Amino acid sequence: MNYKRFIYYQGTIGMASSMIFPFYILLIRNVGDSYAQFGWAYGLFALTAALCFPLIGKYADRVGDKTLLFIYSWGMAILLLFFPLASEVWHVYILQVLMGVLGAVQKNSEKTVLARYVTKEIAGTQIGNYHVWTSVAAAIAVIATGYLVDFLTIASIFYIASLVFAWSGLQLWKLETAKA
Amino acid sequence: MKTVWMVLLYLCIFSLSIYLYSVQSNGPADELHQRLLPVDIKTVKAGMSKAELQEIVTEAKKNEDILSIAGMQHSQGGQTVYPNGIMIDMKPYNQILEVDLQAKTVTVQSGATWADIQEAINPHGLSLKVSQSQNIFTVGGSLSVNAHGLDIRNGGLSDTVSSMRFMNADGKILQLSPTENRELFAAVIGGYGLFGIILDVTLQLTDDELYEIETNSMSYSDYPSYFKQQVKDDPEAAMHLARISISPETFMEEMYTITYKSAQDQKQLADYQKLKTENLIAVPKFFLGLSRINDAGKNSFWETQKIYTEKIDGNLVSRNNAMRSDSEFMEYDNSRKTEILQEYFVPIGQFEEYIPALKAVLEAHPDFNLLNVTIRYVEQNDNAVLSYAKEDMFSLVLLINQGTDAESVEKTQEVVREMIDATLAHDGSYYLPYFGYPTKKQMEKAYPRTGEFFELKDRFDPDHRFMNLFYEEYRP
Numbered sequence: 001m002n003y004k005r006f007i008y009y010q011g012t013i014g015m016a017s018s019m020i021f022p023f024y025i026l027l028i029r030n031v032g033d034s035y036a037q038f039g040w041a042y043g044l045f046a047l048t049a050a051l052c053f054p055l056i057g058k059y060a061d062r063v064g065d066k067t068l069l070f071i072y073s074w075g076m077a078i079l080l081l082f083f084p085l086a087s088e089v090w091h092v093y094i095l096q097v098l099m100g101v102l103g104a105v106q107k108n109s110e111k112t113v114l115a116r117y118v119t120k121e122i123a124g125t126q127i128g129n130y131h132v133w134t135s136v137a138a139a140i141a142v143i144a145t146g147y148l149v150d151f152l153t154i155a156s157i158f159y160i161a162s163l164v165f166a167w168s169g170l171q172l173w174k175l176e177t178a179k180a
Numbered sequence: 181m182k183t184v185w186m187v188l189l190y191l192c193i194f195s196l197s198i199y200l201y202s203v204q205s206n207g208p209a210d211e212l213h214q215r216l217l218p219v220d221i222k223t224v225k226a227g228m229s230k231a232e233l234q235e236i237v238t239e240a241k242k243n244e245d246i247l248s249i250a251g252m253q254h255s256q257g258g259q260t261v262y263p264n265g266i267m268i269d270m271k272p273y274n275q276i277l278e279v280d281l282q283a284k285t286v287t288v289q290s291g292a293t294w295a296d297i298q299e300a301i302n303p304h305g306l307s308l309k310v311s312q313s314q315n316i317f318t319v320g321g322s323l324s325v326n327a328h329g330l331d332i333r334n335g336g337l338s339d340t341v342s343s344m345r346f347m348n349a350d351g352k353i354l355q356l357s358p359t360e361n362r363e364l365f366a367a368v369i370g371g372y373g374l375f376g377i378i379l380d381v382t383l384q385l386t387d388d389e390l391y392e393i394e395t396n397s398m399s400y401s402d403y404p405s406y407f408k409q410q411v412k413d414d415p416e417a418a419m420h421l422a423r424i425s426i427s428p429e430t431f432m433e434e435m436y437t438i439t440y441k442s443a444q445d446q447k448q449l450a451d452y453q454k455l456k457t458e459n460l461i462a463v464p465k466f467f468l469g470l471s472r473i474n475d476a477g478k479n480s481f482w483e484t485q486k487i488y489t490e491k492i493d494g495n496l497v498s499r500n501n502a503m504r505s506d507s508e509f510m511e512y513d514n515s516r517k518t519e520i521l522q523e524y525f526v527p528i529g530q531f532e533e534y535i536p537a538l539k540a541v542l543e544a545h546p547d548f549n550l551l552n553v554t555i556r557y558v559e560q561n562d563n564a565v566l567s568y569a570k571e572d573m574f575s576l577v578l579l580i581n582q583g584t585d586a587e588s589v590e591k592t593q594e595v596v597r598e599m600i601d602a603t604l605a606h607d608g609s610y611y612l613p614y615f616g617y618p619t620k621k622q623m624e625k626a627y628p629r630t631g632e633f634f635e636l637k638d639r640f641d642p643d644h645r646f647m648n649l650f651y652e653e654y655r656p
Contacts, residue, residue: 077190081197085204151469155201159194166190173183 003117007133009168010110013073014134015141016164020080022142023149023157037089041096048100049107056108065116066172068109073169075102080162084155202457228272230353233377236268237351237645246647249373251291251321255613256520258649259325259372265647268377270320276300277380284385285342290320290378297383298500302455307388307499309334313421313556315504320378325613326370326564328575330419330440330503330556332412334386338369338563344381349645353379358563367636370564372612372650374637388499390449391418391440395493397486400424400435400535404528407437407557407574416441419502422555424535424576427482428475432539434482435555436489440502452498471551472581481551519551520580522596523611525558525573530606537602538576545595549581565633568609568626575611593617600626616653623654631656 060068079098086092118126149157240247248267250260261267273291279301280286286301294315297308312327323344327337334340343357346368356365368375398406403422411417419440425431467484470477526534542548554577561569578599582592596617600610609626610618624630634655 074186074190078193081193084201085197087204151466153465159198162194166187170183170187173186 005171006113006117007130009069009171010130010134011137012164012168012171013076013106014138016076016161016168018138018141019145019157019161019164020083023145023154024083041092044093045096045100045103048097049104052101052104053108056104060108060112065109065113068105069113070169070172072102072105072109073165073172075105077162077165077169080158080165083158230347230379233268233273233347233379234351236266237347237349237377240266240645241349241351241643247645248648249320249324249377249646251318251324252293252316253321254317255321255325255372256615257613257653258616259613261649262647263649270318270377273379274318279304279306281306284387285382286385287380287382288319289380290323290344291318293318294322295504298455298504301385302388302453302500305388305453306385308503309340309384309386310337311503312337313503313505319381319383323369323378323381324371324373325611326566326568328556328558328569330421332420332557332559333418335559336561336563336569339561340384341369342382342384344368345379346376347379348376349641349643363636364640366563366565367633367640370566370612371633373648374646374651375640376646386499388449388453389418390443390446390452391497391499391502392443393492393495393497394439394441395436395489396439397434397436397489399433401532403435403437403555404531404574407528411437411439412557414441418442418499420557423485424553424555425482426471426550426553427479429479430482432535432542436486438489438492440497440499443496448496449498452496452501456501456504468551472549478551517581517583520582520592521614522578522580522599523614524576524578524599524603524608525568525570525610526576526603526606526608527571527573530608531574534603534606534608537606538599541595541598541602544598545591547591548595550578551581552579553577565629565636566612566627567629568611570607570609573608597622612650616650620654620656624656630654 056068075098079095079102082091082095086095114127114130145157148160237247239245246262246265248260248262248265249270250267251270253260270291273289274293274296275289276292276296277287277289278285281304284306286297286306288297294308294311294317297311297319298315301307310329310331312322313329317327322337323341329337341357343355343360344365346354346356346364348354354361354364356368358365364375368378396406396410407420407422411420417439420437422435422437425434427434467477467481471481524538542550556575556577558569558573558575560571560573561567580592582588597619600618600622603610604622604625610622612623612627618626627633634651637651
């Protein structure tokens with residue numbers, strides 16, 4: 001994978017996920033109200049991720065990073081469409097579990113791509129550089145979304161983020177087919 | 181090829197999700213619709229059947245509990261709550277009992293919403309005579325606030341009630357109508373749930389009809405004569421509303437009007453009869469959002485509304501669809517601010533002098549965040565003890581954005597009281613379901629039978645089984 005493309009891709013999905021993450025709390029607040037439920041929702045997310053990492057790690061070497069990122073993009077695009085429909089706490093739990101799986105895919109792939117690309121001697125500079133752009137994208141997204149939620153409904157945030165994920169998935173696809 | 185399939189699959193799920201979401205969000209909301217009055221409630225009991233409601237009332241009598249009655253809870257003055265009371269949630273009591281095609285009536289349980297009724301009667305080509313402009317409210321709630329709507333020909337909502345069954349504080353069921361138990365009927369209509377529980381209601385219907393929308397814009401000073409000549413005296417005109425500008429450039433000067441007139445060719449009705457659902461709320465919500473921020477936002481909100489209104493001129497719409505106005509875009513979620521409504525009634529003959537007086541009050545308070553003013557017509561009506569339509573009047577509904585901190589509440593109160601004084605000075609009145617800003621004196625002036633209303637309450641419910649914050653606030 002072209003490194004510049006990779007930063008671009010990570011920037012895009014970074015935007016989409018930081019669009020939803022802080023505001024996702026608003027949704028959980030609407031659905032459930034206790035701190036314990038909150039804890040469980042995020043705990044489940046982390047737990048499933050933990051369980052998935054060994055498996056994902058193995059697959060990453062076999063099927064390649066691009067395929068995994070591809071699964072992540074489209075998985076998130078589709079999963080986000082279910083968020084506006086969540087009305088019970090257990091809906092949120094299920095979504096959190098699936099988010100945990102996909103989150104693990106993304107976390108692992110991000111690191112494997114970097115690991116395969118960076119030169120050991122200048123790894124610090126390169127990874128630092130990588131974080132600059134992805135963080136800038138995330139910051140812009142978070143601020144802009146704050147205004148969006150005021151104007152639109154919280155549900156529309158999920159739809160917009162879903163479209164961004166779908167678009168990132170398409171970009172990956174193009175990349176793949178262009179090479180093949 | 182694979183890409184195409186993936187994208188198609190994605191788009192399918194995308195549209196399915198939006199569809200399901202819109203179906204889901206058409207359902208009722210549970211929380212109280214303003215956060216100016218936090219009140220602890222002992223329990224909320226849902227009444228599913230008449231027997232259950234009777235049991236709630238007799239239990240409460242035995243345990244000396246206080247009851248309050250709730251529908252959609254969009255009233256903003258605590259009419260549905262009482263501290264440490266039991267709130268009866270009427271929403272599950274919502275069956276459509278009978279549609280009588282011959283007599284053109286519908287009998288419903290009071291928790292049914294206007295939308296529920298529309299769905300039941302639309303297939304029969306029937307339509308409500310009067311309903312609230314928005315159809316999300318329950319029938320019992322609308323009667324308890326003596327609501328009015330867009331219709332200019334069929335009087336008030338109470339005029340369309342043939343009869344209703346009612347449960348008093350003893351759990352006894354009574355028949356109320358303009359001829360039976362008249363005194364209680366007049367107290368229960370616009371009675372804010374203080375007399376007992378409205379069980380089921382028989383409403384008069386009329387035929388669904390195809391309307392052509394006619395829009396116009398004008399200065400406020402031309403409006404009363406326009407309304408009289410082009411709307412009231414035109415037998416084809418059936419429903420009407422207008423808006424007056426909140427944009428700084430044309431503030432309280434420019435107006436536009438929307439009138440629904442009987443269409444020439446009624447044969448096309450069938451093409452327009454399918455009930456529309458609320459779509460595309462993002463656009464109006466966006467402009468309303470801009471309008472909250474500053475004057476430029478208000479300008480663009482007003483201009484967009486105007487352009488939209490011009491665009492719908494000549495459109496055809498069925499009566500039932502005209503009676504299902506959008507409201508979801510007004511939903512507003514902010515922890516430090518909230519949106520309140522005010523409604524003022526002013527005699528048609530006073531409108532031209534009234535608007536400059538109202539404008540003067542508003543201009544003296546530049547921080548007062550007024551977002552929208554809708555104007556409708558209400559015909560003289562004294563069915564209710566607390567009747568606001570002392571003569572033929574225009575009603576002005578004001579949407580206001582305000583902070584929830586003590587200082588903002590006080591500031592808003594000052595402006596509201598001044599606006600009501602201006603209204604009363606023009607022989608007007610104001611609407612009671614909103615937050616308790618008005619003074620007792622203002623209520624007595626706007627509603628000369630206030631004393632009688634509270635006496636009736638004490639007579640029909642001497643133990644004060646049914647109570648709410650409105651009573652506490654305004655009892656003389």
